[in-house]
Amino acid sequence: MSSFSELSQYELDTAFADLLPLEYCVEKNIAPLGKVPEGTAGPVTIGALTPGDTRLASEVEKQLRRTVRLVQLNAFEIRRALAVIHQLPVAEDDSDAIALDAGREIRFEPNQSPREILADLLAVAIRTGASDIHVESYPADVDLRFRIDGVLRQVPTPLSPENAVRVISRLKVLCGVDFAENRRALDGRFTTIFRENGVARRIDLRVTFLPGPSGAEVAIRVLDRNRFILDLDGLGISPDIAKRYRALTRMPHGLLLAVGPTGVGKTTTLYASVKSLQHDNVKIVTVEDPIEYEFTKVNQKNVTRTMGFADWLRTFLRANPDVILVGEIRDSETAEIAVRAATTGHLILSTLHTGDAISAIGRLRALGAADDFLSDVLVGVLAQRLVRKVCEACAEPCEPEEAVWRRFYDAKPKGTFRRGRGCAACAGTGYSGQTGVYELLVRTEAIVSEIARGTTVPDLRHIARREGWVPLIEDALAKAAAGVTTLEDVARKIGVKNPL
Ligand SMILES: [Zn+2]
Numbered sequence: 001m002s003s004f005s006e007l008s009q010y011e012l013d014t015a016f017a018d019l020l021p022l023e024y025c026v027e028k029n030i031a032p033l034g035k036v037p038e039g040t041a042g043p044v045t046i047g048a049l050t051p052g053d054t055r056l057a058s059e060v061e062k063q064l065r066r067t068v069r070l071v072q073l074n075a076f077e078i079r080r081a082l083a084v085i086h087q088l089p090v091a092e093d094d095s096d097a098i099a100l101d102a103g104r105e106i107r108f109e110p111n112q113s114p115r116e117i118l119a120d121l122l123a124v125a126i127r128t129g130a131s132d133i134h135v136e137s138y139p140a141d142v143d144l145r146f147r148i149d150g151v152l153r154q155v156p157t158p159l160s161p162e163n164a165v166r167v168i169s170r171l172k173v174l175c176g177v178d179f180a181e182n183r184r185a186l187d188g189r190f191t192t193i194f195r196e197n198g199v200a201r202r203i204d205l206r207v208t209f210l211p212g213p214s215g216a217e218v219a220i221r222v223l224d225r226n227r228f229i230l231d232l233d234g235l236g237i238s239p240d241i242a243k244r245y246r247a248l249t250r251m252p253h254g255l256l257l258a259v260g261p262t263g264v265g266k267t268t269t270l271y272a273s274v275k276s277l278q279h280d281n282v283k284i285v286t287v288e289d290p291i292e293y294e295f296t297k298v299n300q301k302n303v304t305r306t307m308g309f310a311d312w313l314r315t316f317l318r319a320n321p322d323v324i325l326v327g328e329i330r331d332s333e334t335a336e337i338a339v340r341a342a343t344t345g346h347l348i349l350s351t352l353h354t355g356d357a358i359s360a361i362g363r364l365r366a367l368g369a370a371d372d373f374l375s376d377v378l379v380g381v382l383a384q385r386l387v388r389k390v391c392e393a394c395a396e397p398c399e400p401e402e403a404v405w406r407r408f409y410d411a412k413p414k415g416t417f418r419r420g421r422g423c424a425a426c427a428g429t430g431y432s433g434q435t436g437v438y439e440l441l442v443r444t445e446a447i448v449s450e451i452a453r454g455t456t457v458p459d460l461r462h463i464a465r466r467e468g469w470v471p472l473i474e475d476a477l478a479k480a481a482a483g484v485t486t487l488e489d490v491a492r493k494i495g496v497k498n499p500l
Contacts, residue, residue: 241382273349287303287316376452394425
């Protein structure tokens with residue numbers, strides 16, 4: 001008999017929820033099985049990890065004021081039984097992804113199950129293109145916010161502090177993390193199958209549980225492969241930068257970086273680069289944290305606790321691929337191996353957390369890259385940001401206000417500026433979707449020799465300007481003047497040139 005059918009022999013009785021507290025059962029690794037006996041007599045069967053533990057037996061007898069019989073269950077069965085008894089949400093089948101239909105709406109009906117509330121909330125988040133879902137529970141109410149186009153939006157929610165706890169427990173079960181753990185931060189992930197217009201697609205959700213003052217806080221990252229634009233031409237890169245960037249991706253070896261803060265589309269740029277290289281019959285491998293889009297015929301690895309970026313890089317080098325995508329260079333070990341790999345015939349694509357393209361050189365130096373190696377391998381740096389696009393459904397021509405244009409220009413700018421009036425399609429925001437703005441540092445003779453000489457980042461910036469590097473604020477202003485975005489959003493996402 002398998003250990004799983006052991007549990008299935010027993011009925012599970014929710015009446016035990018009041019007799020044996022969940023915290024106690026979790027601590028002792030026990031679960032009451034069968035019906036609560038009539039009256040006060042009758043032995044109670046208790047599933048336990050350690051059925052021979054007589055001290056445990058007498059302790060539980062004291063708690064229940066009934067005789068007990070301990071039987072063996074494994075930890076998984078105990079958790080499963082407790083979930084049923086305490087009516088915590090149970091994963092349908094641990095191997096099965098939960099199914100979501102795009103037609104769901106957030107409903108405000110009383111007595112909805114946590115399962116329904118969660119399914120509604122996830123379906124609406126995915127359908128509206130949210131990249132993140134934030135749930136924060138306070139003593140009196142619950143905050144639900146979606147990040148859409150890079151901006152957090154408050155969402156009306158039927159969640160109350162009470163049912164939020166149960167929804168969070170369900171999330172924990174789906175993620176396979178300990179639902180009784182409330183004191184530590186936990187990470188987990190689960191998969192959904194999202195059905196929209198008759199087409200189903202797999203969407204992974206990455207969940208972070210944080211202990212909060214009144215229960216918990218949850219951040220869910222939506223890893224929706226449909227959000228990736230896998231075409232360099234679709235990323236809003238100006239034709240001039242796109243042409244030069246494409247040439248850099250064809251270099252036989254070297255280090256090519258996408259830089260910027262979190263959430264500005266660096267991974268999207270690298271994925272589109274990989275996609276464009278796939279046509280060239282080159283061998284491509286990736287190491288990511290996490291894999292957000294699965295390519296066919298690309299060997300992709302996730303960073304794990306035991307295998308970091310540097311470990312996978314070392315492993316890859318033995319197989320001698322042509323192109324290696326390294327999700328991020330964030331420590332000196334990874335920097336060192338990436339630079340070494342780039343000198344030995346591999347094209348390394350990676351990201352760095354720096355503000356502009358020139359700062360990437362300073363960052364790599366800080367991570368221990370030597371100037372002569374760096375000047376040898378660095379082929380280019382693409383820095384990027386995202387700005388919101390004016391909603392096409394409600395766009396109208398406009399003249400920028402002087403108080404706004406003064407922050408960027410010395411004289412009134414010419415262009416076809418537009419703004420969104422706000423409509424149903426854009427939830428009144430006047431914006432719909434985002435586009436990238438970019439700057440590209442390309443390796444030139446002068447830049448190579450200055451890096452090798454150890455020239456400082458501020459001095460490099462002057463030299464780079466002479467060599468044709470244009471700061472990305474100029475790209476952003478060009479897009480505002482073309483009516484793609486607004487000066488207000490440029491100020492918000494990138495900053496101003498003339499602070500008042
Ligand atoms: Zn609109």
